[in-house]
Amino acid sequence: MRFTATPLDGAFVIELDRHADERGWFARTFCRTELEARGLNGNVAQCNVSVSDRRGTLRGLHYQIAPHQEVKLVRCTAGAIHDVIVDLRPASPTYLTSYAVTLSAREHNALYVPEDFAHGFLTLDDHVEVHYQMSVDYHPDAARGLRWNDPALAIAWPAAPTVISDRDASFPLLATGKG
Numbered sequence: 001m002r003f004t005a006t007p008l009d010g011a012f013v014i015e016l017d018r019h020a021d022e023r024g025w026f027a028r029t030f031c032r033t034e035l036e037a038r039g040l041n042g043n044v045a046q047c048n049v050s051v052s053d054r055r056g057t058l059r060g061l062h063y064q065i066a067p068h069q070e071v072k073l074v075r076c077t078a079g080a081i082h083d084v085i086v087d088l089r090p091a092s093p094t095y096l097t098s099y100a101v102t103l104s105a106r107e108h109n110a111l112y113v114p115e116d117f118a119h120g121f122l123t124l125d126d127h128v129e130v131h132y133q134m135s136v137d138y139h140p141d142a143a144r145g146l147r148w149n150d151p152a153l154a155i156a157w158p159a160a161p162t163v164i165s166d167r168d169a170s171f172p173l174l175a176t177g178k179g
Contacts, residue, residue: 001015001027001029001031001034002014002015002017003112006101007099008085008117009087009094010040011099011111011112012111013111013112014109014110014111014112015109030044032044040071040112040114041114041115043071043135044133044135045134045135045136046134046137046138047133047134049077049129049130049131049132050129050132051127051129052127052128052130053126053127054123054126054162054163055124055126055162056123056159056162056163057128057162058121058148058157058161059165060118060119060121060146060168061086061118061119061146061147061148061171062145063088064138064142064143064144066142067142068136068142069115069136070134070135071112071115071135071136072112072119072132073110073111073112073113073132073133074103074110074121074130075103075108075109075110075111075130075132076104076129076130077129077131078128079104079105079123079124079126079127079128080105080106080125080128081104081121081122081124081128081130082100082102082122082158083100083101083102083103083111084100084119084120084155085099085113085117085119086098086117086118086119086146086153087116088116088117088118089116089117096152096153096174098153098154100156102124103121103130104124120146120168122157122159122161124158145171146174147169147171147172147173147174148161148171150174150175151173151175152175
């Protein structure tokens with residue numbers, strides 16, 4: 001696995017080291033030892049999958065508050081997504097800064113999302129599948145979100161969503177605290 005640091009401290013794009021032969025190729029997609037050797041959280045408490053049938057589906061921006069902050073390892077296993085994270089660590093020099101990367105089944109890349117980051121994505125294809133490895137269990141009472149189009153975040157999405165849940169569309173704006 002090859003780890004490339006993003007401009008947001010602690011977040012990494014992970015690419016696979018492929019070992020190819022006449023059968024095709026093989027690669028490790030997760031290794032707790034490699035994560036921990038870089039000071040990253042290698043715990044996996046649960047794995048989730050989301051399936052979106054239509055291009056333009058937006059999910060997020062989701063996070064969990066203390067004491068249930070989660071690390072996510074996100075991989076797109078069918079289609080492609082515009083994956084976005086936002087640094088929510090008040091003491092960080094990149095507080096409220098976003099970072100985006102295209103994750104795709106073709107590239108087999110992943111994004112390591114540290115604790116105290118919001119995460120969301122926009123599907124770039126029809127029939128998209130996204131696989132998440134989570135460091136902690138989901139706690140509905142700790143679940144929170146940021147509005148995908150909050151002017152305070154100024155996220156450069158490649159297109160406006162055509163499918164979004166009522167919940168995700170009504171997260172509060174940072175400046176007002178009102179949905």
